[in-house]
Amino acid sequence: MVVTIDWKPDKNTAVPLYVQIKEFIQSKIENGEWTVGTRIPSQRKLAEVFEVNRSTIVLAFDELMADGLLEGHSGKGTRVKNNVWSLLSSNEHAADWNSMINKGMQQPNLPTIQDIHQAEPRPDLIRLGTGEPSPELFPQEMMKDILHRLPSKIQSLGYVEEKGLLPLREQISIYLRSFGITASPSSILIVSGALQALQLVSIGLLKRGSAILLESPSYLHSLNLFQSAGVSLRGLPVHAAGFDLSSIKHSKKRNAASLLYTNPTFHNPTGYVMSLNDRKQLLNVCESEQLPIIEDDVYCELWLDAPPPPPIKALDQNGTVLYVGSLSKALSPGLRIGWVVGPEPVINRLADIKMQTDYGASSLSQWAAEEWLSSGRYHVHLEQMRAALRTRRDVAIKVLEEKFTGLAEWQKPAGGFYIWLRLPAGISLRELFDRALKEGILLNPGHLYDPKAIQHLRISYAYASLEQLVKGLERLAELIKNVMNNERVNKT
Template identity: 45%
Template sequence: MNWQPIRQGEITLQQQIIQWITDHIERGDWVAGTKLPTQRQLAMQFGVNRSTVQQALEELKAAGILETKVGSGIYVANNSWHSLIRQTQPNWQTYIDTSLHKPNYHTIQLINEYEQRDDVIRLGTGELAPSLLPTADIEASLKELSLQPKALGYSSPQGNDRLRAAICEYVKKRGIHAMPQNVCIVSGALQALQLIAVGLLEQGSIVFQEQTSYLNSVHPFQSVGMQMMAIHRDEQLVRTLAQQKRKRQAVFYAVPTLNNPTGGVWTSHEKRQLYEACKASRIPIIEDDVYHELLFEAATPPIKSMDDSGQVLYIGSVSKTLSPGLRIGWLVGPTTVIERLADIKMQTDYGSSTISQEIVLHWLQTGKYEKYIESLRQKLQQRADYVETILQEKFCNMADWNKPKGGFYIWLKFHEPIVDKELFTKLLSRQVLINPGYIYDPQDSHHIRLSYAYATYEELQRGLEILHERVVEKVVKRNK
C-alpha cells in the first residue's frame, strides 16, 4: 500500500483518492464491512493534507459507498456495490427529466396501463370494442388482395399512389376537392399533429383550441415548445385572433364534428364563422375530422370544403372506424406543406405500413368501407340508447348530458364538483376505468367522458352501477 496520488496530474488529488478507494472495493479487496484506516493514517500514506482525505471520504459517504459508525470509524457500506453500479451507469433519470417530450399526466399513464387489462371495465375508452371490428372481413380481404413485391417494401414518402387517389375520391363526397399530391398518408391522426408541430411551426407558436380539448391529454404541440390557448368562438373571435396573431405564429386546432371529448357538433354557420375569422388573420386551421363517419345523422360539409385559400389542413383516419391497429390516416393540404411533412415522416418512420395501406385501399375501392360504416353507426346508436336508458334510471337527479349525436362518447356533467383523482382511483380499485374531465381541462371537476363504444352491454350495466355507488358516496361525504 505504497500508492500516492500524482501531484502534477490532470485529475485533482481528491478525485485520485476517491478512485483509489473505489478500485479496492470494486476488485473485492475491501468487502462490505471493511474498516478503513484513519484519516491521519491515509493522509500520511498519500502524502497529502488531512483535509483532502476528509473531503474525499465525505464524497464517498454521500454516494453511499462508505458509512460512518459513531465512535468506531469509517467502513465500506453494505450497499456499496449497488452505489458503485449506479455511478458507472448513465444517470437515466436526468436524461428523462430533461428530455424534450413531456410526460403524460399520471392519470393518463394509469389509463394507458389499465386499458391493457382484461379484468377492467373500460367506461372511457376511445376505441371500438373488438366485437364491433370487422375482423373476419379484414381477414377475408387479405385473401382477395394481390400484393406486388413492392407492397412488402418501404412506402413512398407521401404514401401509396393508388390509396391517395382513392382518398381524393372519398373526400370529394365531403365537398373536398384534392389531387393525390395534396395527400399524405400518416400513421394515424396523432402523427399528423406531430408532423405539423415539428414541420410547420416555430417554437413559441400559439395553438388555439376550445377550452375542453383532446390536445390537453396528449402533448404533440406542448412538447416542442408551443403555447396552447383556449378561446371562445363568439363575436369577439376575429379581434381576439388578430390580437394574438400579432404576437407570434399561430394555428387553430378544431374538431367541428363530434368533438373529443364533448361530442359537440358545429353548425355550418359556426364552421363558416371560424373559417372567415381565421382567414382574416391568415391563421391556418387544423381540422381533425376523424369521427364524422360515425355521426348518426347526415353530416354538414367540413371546414375544408369552404377552403378557397389553402389555409385548412384536413385530417382523416380509419382508426376510429375500421381498425386502430392498421395505423392509417391521411392529411390533406397544399402541395408544399404535404411535401414538407412527407419528408419529415420519412425521416422518422420511413412511411406507414404498405400492407395496411393496401387493405384500406381495397376497402375503399370495393365499397366495403362505406357499407361497413353504415352498419357500425346502427350498432353504436343502439349502444348509445342503451347507456342513455341506464343514465335516466340512475343519474338523472345528479347529472346532465346531451343526447349523443354519434361517435363514442357522452359528456356526463355532475351537478357537484366531485370528479377528482380520488374518485378516479376509488373506481379503479373496483376495476372500473373512467376518463375524468380534468385530463381535457385541468379546471374541470364536473365531467367524465363516458364511452358506450367499448365495454360489453353487461360491463356497461355493471360499470355504471359501480360509478353510481361511488358518486353517491362522494356526494354524501361532501355534504356532511
Template identity: 45%
Template sequence: MKKVPMYARIAQLIRQKIDRGEWVIGTKIPTQRELAEQFQVNRSTVITAIDILKSEGLLEGIAGSGIYITNNKWSLLSSVSPPNWKELTQWAMQPSSDSTVQLINDLESRKDLIQLSKGELGPDLYPHVEIEQSLIKVSRQLKEFGYGNGLGDRGLREEISRHLLTHGVAIAPENILIVSGALQALKLISTGILNKGATVFLENPSYLHSIHFFRPEEMAIRPIAVDRNGLRLDELFQHNFLKHSSALYINPTFHNPTGTTMPAEQRMLLMEKCQTLQLPVIEDDIFRDLWIDEPPPPPLKALDIHGQVLYIGSFSKTIAPGLRIGWLAGPESVVKRLSDVRMQTDYGSSYISQLLVREVLASRLYEKHLIKVRGRLKEKRDFLLYLNRFHN
C-alpha cells in the same frame, strides 16, 4: 427442497430487475398495492420484501412520493455512480404526460373495464369479417415490402381522395400524406410547419391539453372556450394574430371531449374570418364517419378555397386503432415538406396495413361496416338515455 418464502421471491425478482438495468437508479417502483396485485399476495408480504431491499441499500422511501431505487449492486461496489436516468429525463425536450393521463394509459390494457377514454369502437364493433376478407385478398397482392416514397401507397391515397369527395372535399392524391394516426400528423405539423415560439389557438377543453404536443417546440397555447355551438368565435377573434406565427387547431365535428358539433353557418363565418386574417387552420376530423342521427355539416376543408386548412383524418376510430393508418391533406407543397420530415423519422406507415385499408375502401366494405356501426351506436346511445331517464 425447501420452499422459498414469497416475500423472498419478490425481493429477488426486484433485485434482478435492478441488477440487469431494467429498473435503473432513480426509478420509482410500483406501489405496494400494484405489486400485491401482480404477485397475488397480501400487502404485508410486499412490505417485507421491500424492507429487505431497503436494508441492502437498494431502495429508499420518500414520504408522500413513493419508493425509489437508490443503488444497484454495481454502484454499491464502485465509487463511480451510473448515470441518473431520472435526472436526465427530467430535462428532456418532451415532457412526461400528466399523472392522470399516465394512469389512464395504464388502465387501457385491462379487459375488465369499458374503455371510454380512447374514443374508439369496442371490440364488438370492429369489422372482423371485413378485415379477414380483405386480408385474404391482400395476401395475394403483396409484391414489395420497401419503405415507399414517404407519401404512402398511391392506391390508398386515391381511395382516400374518393372517400373525401363524399364529404365535399375535392383533393388530389398528391395532396394526401399517409400517417400512422392523427397524433403523428400533429407531431409533423408542430415540427415541420409551425415556427418555434408560435401561438397555437385551440379549444378549451381540448384533447391536446392532455399530451403537451406543442410544448417541446416552446409554442404558446391560447385556449378558447367551447359552447353548445363549438368554438366561441367572438372570443377567438378578440386576439391578435401574428402572420406566420399563429395557427388554429380545431375539432369542429363531434368534438373531443364535449361531443359538440359546430353548425354550418358558424363554420362559414369561421373560414371567412380566417381567410381574411390569413390564419392557418389545423382541422382534426377523426370522428366524422361515426354520426348517428344525421350526417354532420361538411368539413372546414370543404370551405377552404385558399389551401389554408390542413385536414387530419384517421381510420383508428372507425376500423381498428391497431392498424395505425390516418392521413393529412393540404397544399401539395406542405404535404411534400411534411413527407420529407416524416422520412427523417420512420420512413412511412406499415405497408401491409396500408394495403389492407385500401382494400376495405375499394371493395366498399367500409361503407357497409359504417352502416352497421351507426346502427349499433344508436342502440347503445338510446339505451344509455333510457337508463338515465329511468334512474332520474
C-alpha cells in the same frame, strides 16, 4: 420515471411472499431495468398490485434497504439507491438514466393518463372512457376477406412513395369527394394515424414560442405533442354559437396565435357539432386574419341520427385548412392509417419530415386500407358501425336517464363516441377515479381535456360491451353518491 409491474407472487409455493417480492425487485435492479434513482410504487400500491397485505411489502422493503438497494425519503417515496454491481464496484456512480429522462425534450404524459395506460391491459376492467371501437365491433370476416385479396395486388412490401402508397391516395381522393372535398393525390399525405399528423405539424410548421388556439375543452390538452415542441395551447370556450370569433381576431392581432385547431364534428370530448353557419364564419375570420386551420375530422363518418354539415375543408377555396382524417375510429386503430390534406407545399414539407422519422407508414396497412376503400367494403362496414353505435348510445342514455337524473347533466350526442357528463360541484374526481379503478371501472376525468373541467367525465359508449356499459354506468352512479356522502361527512 414510474415503473410498470406485470408480475405477481405465487401463493401456491412454499417460498414466503415477501421473499418472492424481494427477489423480484432485486432482479429488476440487477438486470438494469430499474436503474439508480427509479421511484418504486408506494407500499399501498404494491400491496394492491401483488394482492398481499401491506406488512408483506414492508418486510420486503426492509430487507432491500438493509442490502443497500433501496432508500426511502419522507415525502419523496422509495427509490433505487444502488444496484448490485455498484455495491461491488469501486465506481460510486452508475449511468444516470433518470437525469436524462427528466431532461428529454418530449414531456411525459399527464399522471392520470399514465395511470389509464397502465390499467387498460387488465382484462377485468370495464373501460367507460376508452376512445376506440370495441373488439366486438371489429369486422373480422370482412377483414379476413380483405387480407385474402392482397397477395394478388402486392408485388413488394418495400418502402412506398414519400407521401404514401399512390393507389391509396387515389382512393382517399375519391372518398373525400363524398364530403365535398376536392384533393388530388399529390395534396394528400398518408400518416400513421391522425396523432402522427399532429406531431408532424408541431415540429414541421411551428417554431418554439408559437401558440395554437383551440376549443376548450379539447383532446389536444390530453397530449404533450405541441407543448414538448415549445408551442402553447390557448383554449377558447365553445358554446351553442360556436367559437367566440372576437377572441380569435384579438389573439391574432396581438400576434398571439400561429394557427387554430378545431374538432368541429362530434367533438372529443363533448360530442359538440359546429353548425354550417358557424363553420363558414370561422373560415371567413381565419382567412381574413391569415390564421391557418387544422381540422381534425376523425369522427365525421360516425353520425347516428343525420349526416353532419360538410367539413370546413369543403368550404375552403384558398388553402387555409389542413384536413386530418383517419381509419382508426371507424375501422381499426391498429391499422395506423390516417391522412392529411392541404396545400402541396405544406404536404411536401410534412412528407419530408415523416420520411426522416419513420420512412413511411406500414406498406401492408396501406395496401389493406386501399382494398377496404376500393372494394366498397368500407361503406358497408360504416353502415354496420353506425347501427351498433346507435344502439350503444341509446343504451347509455337510457341508463343515464334512469340512474343519473338529478345527479349529473349531459347532452345526447348525435354521433361519435362520447357523452360529456357534468357532475355535482365539489366532487373529487381523483377520489372517484381511484375508487372506480378499485372496483374495476376505468374512467377518463374531464381535467385531461381542460384543467378547469373538474366536474366532468368523458363517457365512451364505444368500447365496453353492452352488458359492461350498463353495469359500469349503474355502479358509477352508486360511486358518485358514495363520494358525495363521504365529502359531506368530512365537512361536518
